Amino acid sequence: MRALLQRVTEARVSVGGAVIGETGPGLMILVCAMAGDTEAQADKLAAKIARLRIFPDENDKMNRSILDIRGSALIVSQFTLAADTARGNRPGFSTAAPPxxxxxxxxxxxxxxxxxxxxxxxxxxxxxxxxxLVNSGPVTIWMEVD
Known part of the structure; x- marks a missing residue:
């Protein structure tokens, strides 16, 4: 599985002009299941994200996790994280999991x-x-688990 994390002060997602999800301080997580991915990989990614120390401590060092700051997450599916741009100018998405x-x-x-x-x-x-979203830092981190 692949994920793009953005440390945020706030984030929201809308469909048809209506807000359907939002978060305050925490993470915006864009996630893509790849062909052949398993629940075990999703579990591993979730555990890693929960403990990733990317929030500032009292000395302004990235030393706290989302759990430490009692933050929340907005998680949005994004199959375009599977984009293959190796050939031509139009990305391919055949490596993404079927819908x-x-x-x-x-x-x-x-x-x-x-x-x-x-x-x-x-x-x-x-x-x-x-x-x-309002990216805090900015901090943006790419993650992938096998």
Whole structure:
């Protein structure tokens, strides 16, 4: 599974002009299930994200996790993280999990992040979403688990 994390002061996702998910201080997580990914990989990614120390401590050093700051997460599915840009000018997405499997793993991942003790808001799988956020730092981190 692949994820792009952004440390945020706030983030929201809308569908058709209506806000369907939002978070305050914490993480905006864009996530993509790749072909062949498993629930075990989703579990590993959720656990790693929960403990990743990317929030500032009292000395302004990245030394705290989202759990430490009691932050929350907005998790949005984004199959375009599977983009293959090696050939031509149009990205290919054949390495992404098929839609039904991608949705199942996305929902599993969201549950696992919640089970880590992080409040979670979500987007809507497969929808045309508008995402807005205020990136804090800015801090943006790419993660991938095998």
């Amino acid at each position: 039904a499997e991608g949705e199942r793993l996305y929902n599993h991942f969201c549950r696992q992040v919640t089970l880590q003790g992080i409040p979670v808001a979500t987007g809507r799988f497969g929808a045309d979403m508008a995402v807005s």
